Amino acid sequence: MGIRHLTALAALALLGGTPPAPADTPADYRARAPQEEVVYFVLPDRFANGDPRNDRGGLKGDRLKTGFDPSAKGFYHGGDLKGLTARLDYIQGLGATAVWFAPVFRNKPVQGPPGDESAGYHGYWITDFTRVDPHFGSNAEFKAFVDAAHARGMKVYMDIVVNHTADVIQYREVAKDGYPYRSKADYPFSRKGGVTGPAINPGFGDDSDPAPANWARMVDPAFAYSPYVPKGEEAAKVPAWLNDPLFYHNRGNTDWVGESSGYGDFMGLDDIATENPRVLAGFIEIYGSWIDRFGIDGFRIDTAKHVNPEFWQAFVPAMLERARARGIPNFHIFGEIATSDFDPALLAGWTRKAGLPSNLDFGFAVAAVQAASGARGSDLLARWVDDDVLYEGGARGALIQPTFLGNHDAGRFAMFLKQLNPKADAEELLARDMLGHAMLLTLRGVPVIYYGEEQGMIGHGGDQLARQSLFASKVPQYNDQPLLGSAATTAQDNYNPQHPLYRLIAELAAVRRETPALTSGRTLVRRSSDKPGLFVVSRFDPVTWREVVLAFNTANSAQTARVTVAARSLEFTPLAGQCSLKADAPGSLTVTLAPLGFAVCAAKP
Numbered sequence: 120m121g122i123r124h125l126t127a128l129a130a131l132a133l134l135g136g137t138p139p140a141p142a143d144t145p146a147d148y149r150a151r152a153p154q155e156e157v158v159y160f161v162l163p164d165r166f167a168n169g170d171p172r173n174d175r176g177g178l179k180g181d182r183l184k185t186g187f188d189p190s191a192k193g194f195y196h197g198g199d200l201k202g203l204t205a206r207l208d209y210i211q212g213l214g215a216t217a218v219w220f221a222p223v224f225r226n227k228p229v230q231g232p233p234g235d236e237s238a239g240y241h242g243y244w245i246t247d248f249t250r251v252d253p254h255f256g257s258n259a260e261f262k263a264f265v266d267a268a269h270a271r272g273m274k275v276y277m278d279i280v281v282n283h284t285a286d287v288i289q290y291r292e293v294a295k296d297g298y299p300y301r302s303k304a305d306y307p308f309s310r311k312g313g314v315t316g317p318a319i320n321p322g323f324g325d326d327s328d329p330a331p332a333n334w335a336r337m338v339d340p341a342f343a344y345s346p347y348v349p350k351g352e353e354a355a356k357v358p359a360w361l362n363d364p365l366f367y368h369n370r371g372n373t374d375w376v377g378e379s380s381g382y383g384d385f386m387g388l389d390d391i392a393t394e395n396p397r398v399l400a401g402f403i404e405i406y407g408s409w410i411d412r413f414g415i416d417g418f419r420i421d422t423a424k425h426v427n428p429e430f431w432q433a434f435v436p437a438m439l440e441r442a443r444a445r446g447i448p449n450f451h452i453f454g455e456i457a458t459s460d461f462d463p464a465l466l467a468g469w470t471r472k473a474g475l476p477s478n479l480d481f482g483f484a485v486a487a488v489q490a491a492s493g494a495r496g497s498d499l500l501a502r503w504v505d506d507d508v509l510y511e512g513g514a515r516g517a518l519i520q521p522t523f524l525g526n527h528d529a530g531r532f533a534m535f536l537k538q539l540n541p542k543a544d545a546e547e548l549l550a551r552d553m554l555g556h557a558m559l560l561t562l563r564g565v566p567v568i569y570y571g572e573e574q575g576m577i578g579h580g581g582d583q584l585a586r587q588s589l590f591a592s593k594v595p596q597y598n599d600q601p602l603l604g605s606a607a608t609t610a611q612d613n614y615n616p617q618h619p620l621y622r623l624i625a626e627l628a629a630v631r632r633e634t635p636a637l638t639s640g641r642t643l644v645r646r647s648s649d650k651p652g653l654f655v656v657s658r659f660d661p662v663t664w665r666e667v668v669l670a671f672n673t674a675n676s677a678q679t680a681r682v683t684v685a686a687r688s689l690e691f692t693p694l695a696g697q698c699s700l701k702a703d704a705p706g707s708l709t710v711t712l713a714p715l716g717f718a719v720c721a722a723k724p
């Protein structure tokens with residue numbers, strides 16, 4: 120153990136003992152605003168196996184029938200709602216106040232071309248939108264999970280999908296290399312199979328006209344490809360209206376850009392015609408019913424940018440209204456506008472044009488990874504703070520954007536740190552991982568912890584490679600890699616509340632909960648640089664305007680500098696790390712940090 124590691128642990132020791140768990144009663148938790156939460160994001164299949172009897176989802180046969188193969192990264196591993204419920208202590212002990220879980224709706228168990236099959240363990244291949252997948256349990260077990268979380272004062276956020284269903288619909292045309300996208304101009308709604316084809320759907324204007332009278336004239340879905348539902352799957356989807364190809368785009372696979380981003384199938388997943396008012400009403404009923412039946416607290420919306428903004432403009436207020444009527448005034452909705460770029464304008468744009476209250480903050484993820492890895496300075500983080508004005512509601516609106524460091528698609532934070540800083544040893548990576556989590560838990564936005572990050576999971580890449588289980592894994596591509604900050608690997612159970620990352624997150628989550636400046640305060644950048652070094656911001660209590668100075672050292676050497684503070688901030692108390700206890704003069708504070716250190720310094724009132 121070298122100096123850097125000792126430094127991180129010393130900062131941790133300063134924070135004191137185990138933090139108190141949130142003591143909110145069921146009556147209180149509904150009153151918490153979205154920005155007061157710390158969210159734990161979990162794939163139910165990979166978190167805890169509470170009932171081995173449901174591992175095959177009630178299906179018989181090999182893994183291509185049941186989807187179950189705990190030795191293959193693309194198949195079900197056995198985790199379920201019972202396991203999630205039984206381990207709520209572990210999640211609450213981490214300081215999380217809300218759980219976002221990947222979709223639990225019934226999925227098509229296995230999909231993909233022969234030899235390249237994988238399972239719906241991730242939950243994004245839905246067939247029945249009204250029921251829990253039997254691999255995860257029953258609707259009754261879902262209710263038990265929600266009620267158990269609520270009894271602890273914790274919230275539950277469902278991951279929902281509107282853009283597509285499982286791949287059920289096929290096309291009659293024979294295509295050797297998949298089904299290339301067929302555009303609206305080349306294959307208008309008014310002709311069968313292209314502009315020279317026979318006239319169909321007479322009188323249908325355009326799909327931008329939501330009038331039911333317009334859509335009554337849409338009767339033939341074979342304008343581009345000729346869609347059909349294979350024999351035996353005619354009633355695969357619930358509710359039943361979803362089985363009709365009329366409610367899908369049927370234009371072939373997306374190439375991810377331009378028109379096809381909204382209209383194309385994701386590698387065969389049936390892309391829904393979300394412009395159709397029948398579809399809008401159908402989804403308001405589907406997801407409104409989960410609010411009514413279970414009293415859930417929010418939605419994370421998958422693939423939100425592949426759905427027309429007009430859909431969200433109607434869907435979002437309908438859900439917020441439904442929640443209010445159920446006694447849930449702070450229902451939180453956040454969309455996935457996925458990008459690997461630093462692009463706050465893209466994310467903020469969807470809060471305006473689509474009325475999505477918030478979107479997962481991919482901009483923060485990029486800026487934090489760049490800064491915490493030491494690959495570049497903190498200039499992107501400074502720019503990220505500046506760009507908050509772009510959101511609907513400006514900097515106030517930015518407070519409810521969920522921030523994160525890694526996720527199930529792009530990859531884990533530690534994996535990015537390793538990629539961007541290949542020379543760093545395990546000790547430096549752990550210190551940088553802690554630094555990143557300190558940023559996540561103190562800067563603006565709703566912190567989201569991707570499950571397993573608190574146990575030092577790294578992973579060899581994104582997607583399937585970033586979805587290790589917390590219970591003992593049999594996947595060779597997971598188990599060949601040691602965890603950060605631990606002698607363990609994923610070959611054993613990892614629910615260790617003593618892991619240095621688990622402890623750090625728990626301590627800082629407690630600081631966050633008790634410090635309104637960190638949940639709801641405005642942010643002022645005090646110091647940033649295009650080279651590794653000090654990144655310092657002040658945040659302010661929204662009521663008292665008491666200042667809290669946050670300082671992060673992204674360099675491998677100790678750093679010291681004077682920073683501007685409010686003239687009235689004369690004395691400081693450390694909430695984490697080490698702080699100068701007095702200002703040098705009104706308006707000036709010396710910040711000194713160890714290599715990769717951080718500090719949270721609150722001005723005395």
Ligand SMILES: [Ca+2]
Nearest residue numbers: 170174197199
């Ligand atoms: Ca199970």
Ligand SMILES: [Ca+2]
Nearest residue numbers: 381382390425
């Ligand atoms: Ca779409």
Ligand SMILES: [Ca+2]
Nearest residue numbers: 286288387389
């Ligand atoms: Ca399909």
